Amino acid sequence: MPDRVAIVGVGHTQFRATSPGLSYKELMFEAATKAYADAGIDPRRDIDSFVCCSEDLSEGTGIFDEYVPDQIGAAMRPVHTIAGDGLQGVVAAYMQILTGAFDVVAVEAHSKASNILTPNHVLALAMDPIYVRPLGAHPHIVAGLEMSRYLYESAANREQCAQVVVKNRGNALFNDAAAYGADLDPEEVLQAAAAFAPLSRLDAAAPADGAVVVVLASAARARALDAEAVWVLGAGWCTDSPALDSRQWGTAEYARLAARQAYRLAGISTPSREIDFAEVDDTFSYKELQHLEALNLFRPGEAGPATAEGLTAMDGDLPVNPSGGSLGVGHLGEATGLYRLVEAVRQLRGEAGPHQLPDVEVGLAQSWRGVPTTTGAVVVLGKEPEA
C-alpha cells in the first residue's frame, strides 16, 4: 500500500478576464494536454481515474459531469465530478491512490466566469432560500459582515488589508498567467468605491477564465515515470456551518480544522517554522490575513502587522501568494485552489521563473469555496517525501 502520493504533472491555460475564442471544452483540452505532457503520460493508457470539479450553476448546465470526459482523455474511463473546489478534487484523488487500487489520477477544474451574465444572482441562489434570500441581500454582504468581525477580533485594520491587495497584484506582474497584475498603492485601495463596507471594490478579486489540470501518482508510479515529483505530505478539508446564524464570523474555522488534519498527516507541529511559503485564499483581501492565522502561520492578530512589515512579501520570511493570489491572477471559481497548488508545485520544482522563491522545501496551498460557504481545503507539499 503506497503511503506517499506525488504530483507528477501540471498544466493550465492563461487566465484572462474573457476567453471569447475558446469554449470551456477547448480550454480544458489545452490544460490537460499540457499536464499530461509534463507528466509524460498518455491519458488513454496511463490514467486510472479522473476527478473533475464543477458546480452546475456556475456552468449554466445541469449535470455538468456529462460534458467533462472527452476533452481530458477520459471518455469511457472512471470519471467523477466533485461538486466542490479543485483542492477537494485533489483530496479525492489522493484518497483513491492511498487505497492501493489506483496509481495515477488526474484532477481538473476550470472557470468560464465571463459566461455568467448574472453572477450575483447566481451566487444569491447559494444563500438559504427561507431564512436569507427573502432579505434580498447581495451575497457579498456576507463578506462585508465577516470582514467587520475579523477586523474587530484581530485588531487588523483596513490599511493592512490594502497591503495584501498591493502585494498580490504586484506579485502578479511577475506571473505571465495572471490577469490582473498591477502596480497599486494602498491609498488607491482605501479610496476605491465602497462595495460592502468595510470592503472597497479593490478588496475583492475579479473573476477570470481558464482551466487547470493536475496529475497525481503513487510513489511507485512517480518513480517509474521518472517524473519531476512534488510530494503530498498531508491534506485536510472541512466544512463548518453553512447557516449564517450559527457560524464563526471572525475566524476561519474550516481552514483551522483542515490545516490541523493536513499538519497531522505531514508530521508538522510548528507550521510557521516548517512551512517555507504559502498560497492561501485571498478572494477578499482580509481573507488572506484571516486564513494565515487560521492556518497557524501567524498568531491571532499578527497577520496584519506582519503584512505591513513585509514579512509575507516575496523577499520576506514567509512569502504568501507569490503567484499573485486571486487578487492578482483572477478568481478562478472552482479552479482557484487547484491553480494555487500548481504554483506551489512550480515553486518546489524551481520552475516559477520570474516569481521563483529561493530555497523552498515545503509549501502549502489552501482554498476557500467563497461566499456564502465555510468550506476549504489544505494541501501541504514537499520536495521530499518526508517533511
Add this chain to the structure above:
Amino acid sequence: MGLRRVAIVGAGMTKFMRRAMETGRELSWQASRMALDSCELTLKDVDGVVIGTAPDVFDGVHMKGEYLADGAGAWGKPVLRGYVGGGTGVFSPIQGWYHVASGLFDVVLVVAEEKMSTCHPHPQGAFLSIFDNILERPLEPNLIWIFALEMRRYMAAYGLSKRDIALVSVKNKRNALDHPCAQVAENITVDDVLNSEVMVWPVNRLDVSPVSDGAAALVLCAEHVAKRVTDKPVWIDGVGWHLDSAYWTNRELCYPKYVEYAARMAYRMAGITEPRKQIHVVEPYDPFSYKELHHLEGLLLCGKGEAPQLTADGVTQRNGDLPVCPSGGLLGVGNPIAAAGLMKVAEIFWQLRGEAGKRQVPGKPTCGLAQAWGDLMQVGTVIVLRT
C-alpha cells in the same frame, strides 16, 4: 488484492414522497439519524461525510452540498459531495469506500438526498438544462425524449415489444407494496401499462418512475470498527464506475457499454468471474421499465437482448433464480434521484442481513449488487456487497 476492507454497518431512509413537508436538510437529517441509530453510533463517531445529491436546479439551491451539510452531519467535518447525475446514489458509497479504504477514515457517513418538488411548475422542466447548451436546448427537448430514443433503439435491436418491457413495471410496482417507504406501489397488469397515457412513444406513463423527495443514508466503517459495531457487517467487495463520451448521439444506444465496464471493474475487484452464478440478488437502476433490462445485460447477468425472456420466465421475481429489484425499485418506491440509488444499496444491505422483512428473498443470499446510471445515457456505477 490486499486492499483495506470496508463494511456497511447501518442504513436508514425516509419515505419517498411526491412532496415532503421537510426541507432537504431535514430529510438528510432524518435519514442520517436513522442510519446512525441503526448501528448505535453517534455523530461523534463519524470522521467524515460524503453527500450525494443530483441536480441543484431541483432544490433551487446553488452549491447544494454546502446547504445540506449540517443536515447531513457534516458540521466541522471533512465532507465531499460527489455528483455523477443519476449514478450518484450508488457512487456515494463508492466515495465512502475510498475514504475508508485509504486508511484516513474509520467511520464515514454517506447521505443521499433529493428534493425535486421545490421546482415549479414541474420538475421535469428543469431537465432542459442537462442538454447541450448550444446544439440541443434550442430544440426544447423534454427529458423523456432521450429515454424514448434509447428504448426505441433497444426494442429495434432485439425485436422487443412493449409487452415484453411492461412486465418490469408490473413486477417492481408489486414488489414495492412490501416497502414501507414506497410512493407508487400498486398491483397493475401489462395492459394497464400499455393503456396508460403515451408520454413520448414508446414510453407510457406507467413505464416511468415518479418525481420524488427523499433521503437515504449509510454508515461505512473500517474492518476493526465494523467488528466492534455489528456481528453482521456487509463488506464492500467491489466498486466500479465508468463515464462514456458526452456525445450520446454518436453512441450505439441499444447496449450500455459503460455499465459493462463499470461492472467489470467491480467484478475484478470482488473476484467475480461468473456474475450470474455468484451474485444472488440485484438492484439495477430502473428509472424506466426498459432500463432494468438494459442494465441486466450491461451487468453481464444475461446475454444481449435476453433480459426480457428472463423476466417473462419469472427468473427475476423475488422467489426466482435471480431476484431483481426486490425493493420495488424506482418504478415502485420512487425516484428522488440520488436517494433512489442509495436506497438500492440499502436494500442489498438489508437483504444480505436477512432484514428485508416481507421483501426478503429466500435462500440466504450472501452476495448482492446495486447499480445506478446517469448523465446522458453515459454513467454506470456498480457496487458489489458480500457478507
Add this chain to the structure above:
Amino acid sequence: MVSGREYPGTPLSDEDLHQGKVLTVERDPNARYAWDTGVAIGRFLAELKNGRIIGRRCYRCRRTVVPPRMFCEQCFRPTDEWVYLKDTGRVNTYSISYLRWDASRVEEPTIPAVVEIDGADKGMGFLHLLSEVKPDDVKIGMRVKAVWKRPRDRVGSIRDILYFKPY
C-alpha cells in the same frame, strides 16, 4: 429494517399547498449565461448559417465526427481537418413526443430523432426533429434530408435546420 416501524417524512398533497396549510417561500431564479461557442462549434454554427453541415476528421483513428470537436476523444490529440458533410442522413432512432419541454401536453406530437449524417462515420449523428412524415411511417434506417430556413432567416443556430424529412 424493522418491520412495522414508522419511516420519517411527512407527505404533502397539492391541496395542502394550494390551501395554504403550509407556509411557502417562492423565488424566480435569475440565472443567465452567454456561452463562448469556441472554435469547433463556432464554425459549425457559421456553416449552418450558410446552409451546410461541417464535421472534423482525426487522421490517426480516421474518424470523421459530427458535431465537430477540436480534439479527438479517442486518440486524445487535436483533430486535423474540417470536412463538409451532406445534409442528408439516416434515422438512427426516433420517438413520438406528446410533451413539451416543461411537461405540458401537445395535441400534435413532435418527432425527435437522432440523424446520422452522410459523410461522417457510421453512427455519427445529432439530435433534431423529423417532419413532413406520419409518426407511424417513421422507420429506423429511413433516409432523410434537412429542410433549411430561408437564407435570410438563418442566424447560426441548430434551428437553421427546420427539421429533416423523408428523402
